[in-house]
Amino acid sequence: MRYREIVILTGAGVSAESGVRTFRDNNGLWEDHRVEDVATSEAFARDPNLVQRFYNLRRNQLHHIAPNPAHLALARLEREFDGRVTLVTQNVDDLHERAGSRDVIHMHGELRRVRCTRCDTVHHWLDDCTQRSRCPNCGQAPSLRPNIVWFGEMPFEMEAIHDRLTRCDLFVSIGTSGSVYPAAGFVSNVRHAGEAHTIEVNLEPSAGASRFAEHRNGKAGALVPVLVDELLGVGRSG
Numbered sequence: 395m396r397y398r399e400i401v402i403l404t405g406a407g408v409s410a411e412s413g414v415r416t417f418r419d420n421n422g423l424w425e426d427h428r429v430e431d432v433a434t435s436e437a438f439a440r441d442p443n444l445v446q447r448f449y450n451l452r453r454n455q456l457h458h459i460a461p462n463p464a465h466l467a468l469a470r471l472e473r474e475f476d477g478r479v480t481l482v483t484q485n486v487d488d489l490h491e492r493a494g495s496r497d498v499i500h501m502h503g504e505l506r507r508v509r510c511t512r513c514d515t516v517h518h519w520l521d522d523c524t525q526r527s528r529c530p531n532c533g534q535a536p537s538l539r540p541n542i543v544w545f546g547e548m549p550f551e552m553e554a555i556h557d558r559l560t561r562c563d564l565f566v567s568i569g570t571s572g573s574v575y576p577a578a579g580f581v582s583n584v585r586h587a588g589e590a591h592t593i594e595v596n597l598e599p600s601a602g603a604s605r606f607a608e609h610r611n612g613k614a615g616a617l618v619p620v621l622v623d624e625l626l627g628v629g630r631s632g
């Protein structure tokens with residue numbers, strides 16, 4: 395089967411072999427806080443220093459991690475596939491970009507950007523962000539928050555994502571537990587299942603596994619390069 399439009403959704407599992415902790419590690423706990431309780435605007439209003447610390451630790455981690463074969467294979471697919479590849483990631487790290495992917499939709503935002511809550515500008519930011527950090531545009535403080543989509547907030551670029559889902563003829567979900575919406579529902583938004591093929595690549599069957607036509611269980615670092623070779627027709631005789 396030759397595909398024309400592929401949508402790829404990635405989650406924390408695609409970065410796991412790069413040493414980035416998934417949300418399921420520690421049963422979704424960080425410093426004994428449930429992630430859902432830290433990654434919210436209410437938590438930020440209640441204890442901004444705690445939330446800033448949560449993201450500063452993870453932003454600092456960006457300097458010590460590198461893309462793994464799964465990230466590199468997805469960048470190769472974007473470069474060499476003779477149709478359209480849309481990469482939507484739930485991840486807030488920059489490993490897809492550092493692997494060479496160019497067209498990445500960060501639906502949950504990015505660790506390397508902060509947003510001013512006063513003038514709404516977004517800035518590239520790799521250092522610690524605190525309540526004393528001044529907005530590079532309006533100069534106010536406190537004003538900067540992580541440009542991350544918290545629980546209860548609308549994910550970014552939903553319209554563009556939905557448009558690509560309804561047009562794609564292949565949807566591949568990689569390294570996600572299917573526990574967070576609306577990403578977990580994307581597989582049900584692709585064109586009528588009869589026309590689009592759907593593949594789940596994950597260490598283990600996810601909560602939404604039954605909604606996929608095909609399942610490949612194992613490590614992304616091993617399975618994604620194989621899948622990309624197949625999609626590029628590499629190693630296909632004749």
Ligand code: BV8
Pocket residue numbers: 404405406407408410411416417418419430433484485486502542543544545546547548549568569570571572573574575576595596597598600612613614615
């Ligand atoms: C919204 C940024 C509405 C933060 C994140 C009840 C039912 C249904 C939905 C809800 C509900 N109650 C509330 C909701 C909505 C809520 C939600 O879904 N909650 C869940 C907990 C039930 N969703 C929201 O709030 C979303 N917004 O709904 O807005 C709205 C409408 C109108 C107007 C305004 C608002 C916003 C959700 C975004 C939250 N932010 N991230 C941060 O990163 O700090 S989500 C966060 O969790 C991560 O981004 C990540 O996406 C997600 C965890 O998911 P995964 O990526 O799947 O990670 P996980 O660890 O769970 O799984 C990893 C998988 O990899 C595992 O399956 C594992 O087996 C596998 N794996 C591990 N190693 C490997 C591997 N696979 C392959 N290879 C390996 N080596």
